[in-house]
Amino acid sequence: MSSFSVLTGKLVRSASKLRGGGSALPGLVVEKIDPDFIRRTLADLPLGVAVVSGTNGKTTTTKMVVELLESQGLKVFTNRTGSNFTRGVAAALLGEVDWRGRLDADVAVLELDEAHAVHFVKLIQPRYSLLLNVLRDQLDRFGEIDKTTRLLEAIAKATTGTVVLNREDPRVAGIAGSLDKQEVRYFGLHESLRSTFPNDDEMRGSSAEAAAAVLPADVVLERVAETDADFRVDNTVVTTGLKLRGVYNIFNAAAALALARVIAGPQANSEALFTALSNVEPAFGRGESLVVNGQPLELVLVKNPSGFRLGLKSFAAHGYSTMIAINDNYADGRDMSWLWDVDFETLAENGVDMVTGVRAYDMALRLKYDDVPVAAIDPDITDALKKFIASSGSSPMRIFCTYTAMLAVRRELSKITTVEVVS
Structure with a gap:
C-alpha cells in the first residue's frame, strides 16, 4: 500500500x-x-x-x-x-x-x-x-x-x-x-x-x-x-x-x-x-522583505490582536507607505471583530495609503475610529496592490495582511519581483 x-x-x-x-x-x-x-x-x-x-x-x-x-x-x-x-x-x-x-x-x-x-x-x-x-x-x-x-x-x-x-x-x-x-x-x-x-x-x-x-x-x-x-x-x-x-x-x-x-x-x-x-531570514510573510521598483517592500502577517499589536510596535510607520489587506476566508478566521482590540494610533501621523481585501471597508471604518487617514480603499487585492505600488513613488513600502491576503499579495508580487517559492 x-x-x-x-x-x-x-x-x-x-x-x-x-x-x-x-x-x-x-x-x-x-x-x-x-x-x-x-x-x-x-x-x-x-x-x-x-x-x-x-x-x-x-x-x-x-x-x-x-x-x-x-x-x-x-x-x-x-x-x-x-x-x-x-x-x-x-x-x-x-x-x-x-x-x-x-x-x-x-x-x-x-x-x-x-x-x-x-x-x-x-x-x-x-x-x-x-x-x-x-x-x-x-x-x-x-x-x-x-x-x-x-x-x-x-x-x-x-x-x-x-x-x-x-x-x-x-x-x-x-x-x-x-x-x-x-x-x-x-x-x-x-x-x-x-x-x-x-x-x-x-x-x-x-x-x-x-x-x-x-x-x-x-x-x-x-x-x-x-x-x-x-x-x-x-x-x-x-x-x-x-x-x-x-x-x-x-x-x-x-x-x-x-x-x-x-x-x-x-x-x-x-x-x-x-x-x-x-x-536566519524571516519566514515568508513574517517580516519578509522584497524589492519592488528599487524600494524595499515588507510583508507582515497579522491574524489576531496580539500579532497585529506587536507588528505595529515592531515596524515604525514613519517614512513608509502602508497598505492593509484583510480577508475573512476560513484560514483567516471568519470573525474580524478582533480588529477592534488593536490600537492603530501609531499609523495616525503617516496614515494608510491603501486598504484592501474582502473586509476592506470594515478595516477602513476601524481606522477612522482611531483617526487614521486612509487615502484609498479597493477590495480587489490585485488592483489595490498595483495602485499602492504606483502611488508609493520612492518610499519603502509595508503591507500588513491576513493569511489568505498575504498569499494573494505574494502571488501578484511574484509577477514583478523575486519571491521565494514555497512548495
Missing part, C-alpha cells in the same frame, strides 16, 4: 503544482487512501519528532529551529509550506520521501496548528514539543482561550521526552503542573523586557503573575536592539547580530534556541547555533 499511496500522492502533487493549486491537496489525498502514511514515515527517525505549537509565531520559530539544527550537521524534515494541519505535513512528506516512502532525515520539526496537533499526536507521539503562547486568536474556530490552553496541554502530555515552555505566559507555564513523565525546560525574558511582550491577561489590563518569573530558563532574551540581541545561555550572555525583524521574532529566537539545544544534546556547538541564528 505504501508505494501505491506515495506514487499517487506524488502524481497529485506534481499536477497540483502545475495547476497552481494548494500545497495541502496531495496530503489530503494520501491521508484518504493511506491513513497510516505519516506515522509509518516518521516512526523510525533517529531523533524522533519535535512539534512547535501555540497561537503566534509557529512558522518563524519552526524555521529557526530547523536552521539551528542544520548548523549541528543534522538532516531535518519540516513542513515548510506553512500548512500546519496534518494534511500539510503529509504533503510536505510527499516532496521528501523516495518512491518507497523512505525519508532521509535525523529529526522532524513540525509546525502544527493547536487543534490539529492534538489529532497529530494521536498518530505519532512527539519526542519534543515547544509551546509558545496562548493568545486570543480566531475564536470562531477554536473557542475560548482556556480551550486553546487545553489543546496545548494535550500536546505536552503526549510528548515522550522534553517539553519546552514559555515561562512568561502563565497559561503555558502552568501546563508543567499537569505533566509527570516529561522533562520540562523553559525560555524567558529579562524583567526589563516583559512589558514589551505582554501575555494575554496583561493586554487586557490584568496584572502579570509574578510566580512565572522565578522559573529557571535555559535561554533568556536579555536585550533587543534593531540589528542584534543578547541571549543568556548557561549563565553566559551572548550578543548576536540578527536579520530577523520584529521584537516578537526575537523572543521566538529564544524559544528556538531552547528547543534546538535540547534536541542537539550536550554536544551542541553553541558557536554554530548563534552563527546560524544570525543568518
